[in-house]
Amino acid sequence: MNMLQYLDENGHIKNPEGFKRLGLTTDDIKKWYRWMLTLRIFGEHANRAAALAVDDSDPHNKLVPLYVSPRGQEAAQIASAYALGKDDWLFWYMRSHGGLLVKGIDLQLMWKIFMGILTPDDMQHLLTLGIMPYYIIVGGHLMHAVGKSWGNKLSGKTNAISMACFGDGTVATGSFHSTLNFSGIHKIPTILFCENNGIALSTPNELESATPIFKKALAYGITGERVDGRDPFAVYDAVKRHTANARLTGYPALIEAVVDRLDDHTSAMPAKTKAWEQKLAEAAQRDPLPRFKKFLQHEAQEYFGFTWTEEDDANLRDKVEAEVKLGAEIALEKRKGMSGAAVVAQEEVQAREEQTDxxxxxxxxxxxxxxxxxxxxxxxxxxxxxxxxxxxxxxxxxxxxxxxxxxxxxxxxxxxxxxxxxxxxxxxxxxxxxxxxxxxxxxxxxxxxxxxxxxxxxxxxxxxxxxxxxxxxxxxxxxxxxxxxxxxxxxxxxxxxxxxxxxxxxxxxxxxxxxxxxxxxxxxxxxxxxxxxxxxxxxxxxxxxxxxxxxxxxxxxxxxxxxxxxxxxxxxxxxxxxxxxxxxxxxxxxIGIRVARPGTDVTLVSYGRLVYQCLDMAEVLQKENISVEVLDMRRLAPLDQQTLIKSVQKTGRIMYMGEEPKEYGLGAEVISTAALSDTYDYLQARPARIGPERVNQPDPPFWKYYFPRNEEIIKKIRGLVKYEFIQK
Ligand SMILES: Cc1ncc(C[n+]2csc(CCOP(=O)(O)OP(=O)(O)O)c2C)c(N)n1
Known part of the structure; x- marks a missing residue:
């Protein structure tokens, strides 16, 4: 397979001149290795935590509800994020959380993400670092990355771009097409970083895509490149070049990093297919961690002037292991202090809070x-x-x-x-x-x-x-x-x-x-x-x-x-x-319900054009001394319960009229609001609703026969007024 590679599988540099031009320092190299190790060790612990119940009361409630292991993809994730600038944003998918470390989160926060115990302050911190909340829907984040870069471009902030990470299965989604299409047409500087591990849950890449992923870029007028994703130097080089170009010209790029998934699909769904298991031993030979360790042992002296011994390696592992454990302990402590009821209650308040700019x-x-x-x-x-x-x-x-x-x-x-x-x-x-x-x-x-x-x-x-x-x-x-x-x-x-x-x-x-x-x-x-x-x-x-x-x-x-x-x-x-x-x-x-016409006998609730039909019918019924209060919903959801209840308590009768099929329509909410509250005691008649049957609209010439007709409205309201409530 043709792809950019600096580091071969034995940890040797293939292209010394090109490698030197990358301008990496000892500090860079050591940081990368430390992050890769951290991600690997964090993943091992997180997988174990995903098998542990929080307590005996509920065996399904795990310490880590779901872990999506990046094992085998660490080099791609660390090096791609490292190539970003401070103001660039990272739109990540669950497997691709290595970049979060590079962007600056600590292990305690990483644990909190996977334990599902983030607080608003944590989230604010993530956003300040240019990290979005997690996404579960495959491809759901891609257009957000494009939109963010687009906005930056429109407002002249060309220095800040977005990178979206995703897997090879994501390439099959409509979102992938949207992303390449929008960014190609409008020259939106986005880096689309595909971690192609060859399998989407259990489906091999050849059943997701008929052509090589990076080549798809061509069809959208953007640049595509394939790199060895187990080689952090190749990844870094590609992302660095394409981000620089994107900042300068606005051009997006699709980078396909070829990686291996060396772990189950997720902690909850192993998805061990025979084909995947058969390839695992071979894939393990390409594991980026041993490869990078070999590089440190074989080449660090020549290129950076330091040596890397087994002892150095063991010391680093011990340190990282201790950091990962400490992060978990702090997160667990925070978890203990959280009351589930308080969290849910607080979220309800936050959701309903008025939000005016x-x-x-x-x-x-x-x-x-x-x-x-x-x-x-x-x-x-x-x-x-x-x-x-x-x-x-x-x-x-x-x-x-x-x-x-x-x-x-x-x-x-x-x-x-x-x-x-x-x-x-x-x-x-x-x-x-x-x-x-x-x-x-x-x-x-x-x-x-x-x-x-x-x-x-x-x-x-x-x-x-x-x-x-x-x-x-x-x-x-x-x-x-x-x-x-x-x-x-x-x-x-x-x-x-x-x-x-x-x-x-x-x-x-x-x-x-x-x-x-x-x-x-x-x-x-x-x-x-x-x-x-x-x-x-x-x-x-x-x-x-x-x-x-x-x-x-x-x-x-x-x-x-x-x-x-x-x-x-x-x-x-x-x-x-x-x-x-x-x-x-x-x-x-x-802006809740508008009383379009006050009345005393029946509350008639509707919206849009139908409000005028209701008003006309109210006029007709007035001649029979039936006084109809017409309510224009205006806010369809959430419903203005207060005004509705006040009206029904006055009239004692309610009818809803809508354009939508009446079963499961808005009328269900309107009527149950009246019937399930204290207003029930005020009702003098069984509530009514009027609207089309649960079938599709007829062809154009017959449309009027589908919607509520005047005679029906009049008849129903007369019936409501004559009605003696059965229980009374
Ligand atoms: C829209 C949608 N469909 C299905 C799923 C279930 N699902 C989660 S991950 C996954 C496979 C994703 O494959 P890929 O994009 O290659 O990423 P990978 O998991 O291999 O890193 C599937 C099918 C989902 N989360 N979202």
Whole structure:
């Protein structure tokens, strides 16, 4: 196999001149060996700790819940991280924790990571060193590395780049493709460091990839190189060269370090295939530790002027062994002092804490008094919200498919011609034939047409946050959000938790939805499937002012917010109203249910376009002396329980109406909130819900027969009012 190598399997330098040019010192060499040994010895102890239960009460609760051994990959991990600069970030996967030592963590902290007992202070320390929390989802971290480097590049900090480490199985994921594609197109200086140990759990590399890994770079217009990953000099040389080039030119690189996995897949899952076991003895011959020891014994004298004896080696091992044990003892002591109940309770508080960005906590600092818009519709409110936010906060950028040159498919990321002429005459020359794309005002570094890759977009947005940005992502149609569920579910809704709530995630995702005569994936309502995910705030405005205010409140919030915008309301005249353009005056948590119409007999709960249908039906029912209170949810999740309960306690009756199939829909939460609380005692009728059956929407000509129809609403509400509650 062709690959860069300085150190042969017997510990001899193959290319003396090239080796000397690496400019390594005695100090470098000794540090490397010490770290490699530390990693090896730590791994042996961690594997043992992974077999020990914390106490007799629960044999499954191990001291180390899961250990993923880097045995055989130490040289690649230590030398690659050593080639990074102080400000570079490391996006690691579980097996690849050697780089953490190089970046500066001590053994106590390493133990805490694997024991699962990190505190917020520990996490803050890791982030300060440029180390991300751990990732379990294969490939989940790759786009975060790209986004971070991208953000650095956009803000001119070209000296700080990211390195993402991953295994050969990861090459099969969509995230790998996204990573190479984004970084190739936008010249994002990221080092993609693949530790190819030839096997992914039990699956050999030839079943993950039909071509050599490093050659894939070519297809994306970036550089690829293969090195012997058991030779730290080759690894160091490659990473050093490519990071220097990345800093200078912005070019990313894919480095394939060929290594051997000399241990089980994980402590919990040995995955000893016959093929792997057969190759183990041969692979052990390439073990980087004995190889490096031989180098020290054979070559250190010639190249660095010192000798390395068996005694030196034994002394170092003893020292490292003692350090590893001491680290474990300190970590164990800390563990003893932790109460499980207190940790869980604290996390609940942290998760719910309001998180408003500093800039928006002090509104006086925002000088902002643009003229009101007298006849704004939903789209106008959205247009001006985005414009005003971009103008006020330079950290905000817009990302998405077709958001730049054309100003989005519904012109959400643009300004309409007539308003530009009236309010922004200085921008007239930037108009296209039909609008003023925000791109033409804020430039290509702030309004970015991304590749057609939703998972890549959300992943890069998370990385951009790490570089100080506050991205607004557009998902072109709600139906396409499924293409980024991996990032939304496993990262956006969980990363704050994995970072012990130290990381902030100010990302806003806008999702146009709304039933109508359209093809599949352009008409569904996706919020119910997301509402069960912790840490996401889901919003849905139905007035022009709310559209504006919610967008601002979302951008001020340090938690991820997903805004569902009913595209049926974009240009509906029913929304026409005076739009006050104002900085965020309420926190997103305070934007709960809006009482769209007060009433006394029945509480009718809905969202988006349906609110207007509810209002119409309330008008009809009023003529029969049935007074309906219409609630516009606005915040779909978490639900504004207080306002809901107050209303139901007043009316004694509740009905939910939604666009989504009613089974497992948002109505389940709305109704159970009323029925499971003290409000149950106020109920005079069994709660009702109305909405489509749990089937897909029909073809376009028949769409109206799917959604709640007026007659049904009237009938159900009449029934509610006549109802005698069975138990009463
Ligand atoms: C998306 C996803 N699918 C499956 C898994 C289960 N899993 C964990 S590690 C692993 C193999 C990873 O192989 P590779 O990328 O080569 O890294 P290695 O473990 O060999 O270092 C698998 C299948 C996972 N964590 N995430």
């Amino acid at each position: 500093e800039l928006y906590r002090n509104l006086e600092s925002i000088s902002f008094a643009p003229p009101e818009i007298p006849d704004a519709r939903g789209i106008t409110a959205l247009n001006f919200a985005l414009h005003d936010i971009m103008q006020t906060d330079p950290r905000v950028i817009i990302l998405g498919e077709d958001v730049a040159a054309v100003g989005s498919v519904f012109q959400q990321t643009s300004l309409p011609v007539k308003f530009v002429k009236k309010y922004l005459p200085e921008q007239i020359e930037n108009l296209t034939s039909h609008c003023l794309p925000l791109l033409n005002i804020f430039g290509k570094n702030r309004v970015i047409d991304t590749p057609l890759d939703e998972n890549g977009i959300v992943g890069s947005a998370i990385g951009l946050v790490l570089a100080g940005y506050r991205p607004i992502v557009e998902i072109q149609f709600g139906g396409f959000i499924w293409a980024c569920m991996e990032q939304i579910v496993t990262q956006l809704s969980q990363l704050r938790h994995r970072s012990k709530y130290v990381l902030k995630l100010p990302i806003v995702i806008r999702v146009p939805y709304g039933g109508g005569p359209w093809l599949p994936h352009h008409r569904e309502f996706e919020a119910p499937a997301l509402a069960n995910l912790p840490d996401l705030i889901l919003m849905c405005p139905s007035t022009a002012q709310d559209w504006y205010d919610i967008m601002w409140a979302a951008i001020a919030c340090d938690k991820p917010v997903i805004i569902f915008e009913d595209k049926n309301l974009h240009r509906d005249d029913i929304l026409k109203d005076i739009l006050l353009r104002r900085p965020p005056h309420v926190q997103i948590e305070e």
